Amino acid sequence: xxxxxxxxxxxxxxxxxxxxxxxxxxxxxxxxxxxxxxxxxxxxxxxxxxxxxxxxxxxxxxxxxxxxxxxxxxxxxxxxxxxxxxxxxxxxxxxxxxxxxxxxxxxxxxxxxxxxxxxxxxxxxxxxxxxxxxxxxxxxxxxxxxxxxxxxxxxxxxxxxxxxxxxxxxxxxxxxxxxxxxxxxxxxxxxxxxxxxxxxxxxxxxxxxxxxxxxxxxxxxxxxxxxxxxxxxxxxxxxxxxxxxxxxxxxxxxxxxxxxxxxxxxxxxxxxxxxxxxxxxxxxxxxxxxxxxxxxxxxxxxx
Amino acid sequence: xxxxxxxxxxxxxxxxxxxxxxxxxxxxxxxxxxxxxxxxxxxxxxxxxxxxxxxxxxxxxxxxxxxxxxxxxxxxxxxxxxxxxxxxxxxxxxxxxxxxxxxxxxxxxxxxxxxxxxxxxxxxxxxxxxxxxxxxxxxxxxxxxxxxxxxxxxxxxxxxxxxxxxxxxxxxxxxxxxxxxxxxxxxxxxxxxxxxxxxxxxxxxxxxxxxxxxxxxxxxxxxxxxxxxxxxxxxxxxxxxxxxxxxxxxxxxxxxxxxxxxxxxxxxxxxxxxxxxxxxxxxxxx
Numbered sequence: 001x002x003x004x005x006x007x008x009x010x011x012x013x014x015x016x017x018x019x020x021x022x023x024x025x026x027x028x029x030x031x032x033x034x035x036x037x038x039x040x041x042x043x044x045x046x047x048x049x050x051x052x053x054x055x056x057x058x059x060x061x062x063x064x065x066x067x068x069x070x071x072x073x074x075x076x077x078x079x080x081x082x083x084x085x086x087x088x089x090x091x092x093x094x095x096x097x098x099x100x101x102x103x104x105x106x107x108x109x110x111x112x113x114x115x116x117x118x119x120x121x122x123x124x125x126x127x128x129x130x131x132x133x134x135x136x137x138x139x140x141x142x143x144x145x146x147x148x149x150x151x152x153x154x155x156x157x158x159x160x161x162x163x164x165x166x167x168x169x170x171x172x173x174x175x176x177x178x179x180x181x182x183x184x185x186x187x188x189x190x191x192x193x194x195x196x197x198x199x200x201x202x203x204x205x206x207x208x209x210x211x212x213x214x215x216x217x218x219x220x221x222x223x224x225x226x227x228x229x230x231x232x233x234x235x236x237x238x239x240x241x242x243x244x245x246x247x248x249x250x251x252x253x254x255x256x257x258x259x260x261x262x263x264x265x266x267x268x269x270x271x272x273x274x275x276x277x278x279x280x281x282x283x284x285x286x287x288x289x290x291x292x293x294x295x296x297x298x299x300x301x302x303x
Numbered sequence: 304x305x306x307x308x309x310x311x312x313x314x315x316x317x318x319x320x321x322x323x324x325x326x327x328x329x330x331x332x333x334x335x336x337x338x339x340x341x342x343x344x345x346x347x348x349x350x351x352x353x354x355x356x357x358x359x360x361x362x363x364x365x366x367x368x369x370x371x372x373x374x375x376x377x378x379x380x381x382x383x384x385x386x387x388x389x390x391x392x393x394x395x396x397x398x399x400x401x402x403x404x405x406x407x408x409x410x411x412x413x414x415x416x417x418x419x420x421x422x423x424x425x426x427x428x429x430x431x432x433x434x435x436x437x438x439x440x441x442x443x444x445x446x447x448x449x450x451x452x453x454x455x456x457x458x459x460x461x462x463x464x465x466x467x468x469x470x471x472x473x474x475x476x477x478x479x480x481x482x483x484x485x486x487x488x489x490x491x492x493x494x495x496x497x498x499x500x501x502x503x504x505x506x507x508x509x510x511x512x513x514x515x516x517x518x519x520x521x522x523x524x525x526x527x528x529x530x531x532x533x534x535x536x537x538x539x540x541x542x543x544x545x546x547x548x549x550x551x552x553x554x555x556x557x558x559x560x561x562x563x564x565x566x567x568x569x570x571x572x573x574x575x576x577x578x579x580x581x582x583x584x585x586x587x588x589x
Binding site: 078080088091092093095105110167 | 307403405
């Protein structure tokens with residue numbers, strides 16, 4: 001089973017509601033071979049619900065979902081063995097030692113090797129890669145938060161997955177640990193061609209890690225593309241700031257190049273500055289807009 | 304280690320998981336200390352009563368009459384409360400979810416809990432049984448066959464009670480609720496079921512205790528360890544090992560039907576979102 005050329009995830013018309021509150025209102029997207037895709041959106045946008053449906057841990061209300069060629073609701077053990085899940089562990093297996101637990105979880109992948117492709121990965125190599133070699137004989141309860149997260153990543157990778165799914169993987173990590181985590185993801189993708197789907201509410205992270213961003217808000221995919229194209233797609237007007245005759249001026253325009261050309265032709269301009277809407281501004285704007293929509297919707301429902 | 308087909312492999316990993324959890328228990332001072340403390344308290348009480356002859360028992364001392372009930376209680380507490388707490392706590396802390404992300408992990412987990420809890424009852428049995436002959440004399444009045452029958456009753460009792468512990472843990476869902484819905488009823492049942500001999504069952508409770516496995520497990524054990532004459536203290540004044548076996552089997556069948564269904568439901572509820580909610584709730588409880 002080679003994933004190259006295969007569409008790893010295909011989602012169409014996915015709907016999900018909890019207690020009458022619509023969380024996913026018919027979303028659709030695809031993730032292709034070798035892609036790293038970030039599901040970006042504010043809290044409550046349905047990111048976790050989406051990955052849980054993709055993982056086969058949650059039944060959907062409606063829509064078509066295919067993951068590695070199989071409907072996740074009917075995925076068998078061989079299918080499960082091809083998917084790595086990075087959980088945010090809290091305090092499970094407190095008495096187990098780090099190597100003992102990773103080895104135990106690794107062993108469950110042994111029946112799912114195929115010729116030329118050995119499952120699981122070497123536990124000691126993996127511990128070294130995530131920087132836990134020195135902690136290998138420590139009890140899980142004694143790990144710091146950052147070490148726990150690195151252990152979570154190791155568990156996600158130990159079965160040599162074709163698809164790796166991470167839900168808010170760097171929440172609670174310090175900047176150094178976050179950088180290390182990004183490096184591990186890139187390395188896995190480059191070496192094994194693993195497809196990666198991650199969720200984050202952190203735009204900077206999505207920009208650094210992902211080839212593609214799916215922006216989820218108000219139950220819809222509101223933007224889908226490379227970080228740069230998402231920025232262009234959703235960005236508002238640019239601001240041109242300058243001073244002339246000792247006074248400051250600001251002008252908002254969708255075509256800053258043309259406006260600036262005209263401005264300079266008039267002369268007497270100092271201190272010129274063009275500020276494009278950043279992806280972050282665009283993101284915050286979308287989030288605010290959808291939150292306002294949701295509030296208005298709630299109000300109508302209450303009435 | 305050679306690999307086999309997925310299902311036998313998952314069962315084998317479960318066996319190893321259970322042994323590992325048992326090793327962790329043996330190295331945990333709290334767990335072991337609790338066992339030693341309770342075991343010693345029971346022994347001290349019985350040694351203080353070693354010359355007390357129970358009227359109507361045909362000359363038996365209280366300790367020898369009490370041993371079967373004590374063994375039955377070890378099985379009840381270990382096999383009902385232990386798995387219930389394990390299941391509820393490990394649903395709350397994310398252990399079940401962790402296993403659910405691995406292939407056949409729920410099979411491995413379930414086998415691991417069963418094996419771990421079975422092994423976990425051994426220290427208490429050892430603490431009570433090993434010093435017994437030296438402190439309180441030979442408790443067995445029916446020879447080697449009696450010991451074999453005793454092991455048989457303990458296994459049958461385990462089969463009847465352990466699935467109930469899993470059902471209790473799955474229904475309770477949270478450790479605090481296990482206290483209320485499993486531990487409290489089990490302790491209450493133990494109080495009236497005649498742990499220290501059938502003469503300690505209060506008359507008003509005679510009907511109730513005969514519905515549950517504890518009285519019948521103790522009854523079966525008494526029937527295979529005590530000498531003739533002791534049966535006059537039993538409810539009804541006679542040995543009924545066949546009724547005891549049937550009641551225990553009925554509970555075993557009911558438990559073995561219900562436990563897998565409830566376990567599947569519990570596993571199906573394990574999602575990252577649900578775990579996050581539980582973490583939040585637990586943090587708020589403090």
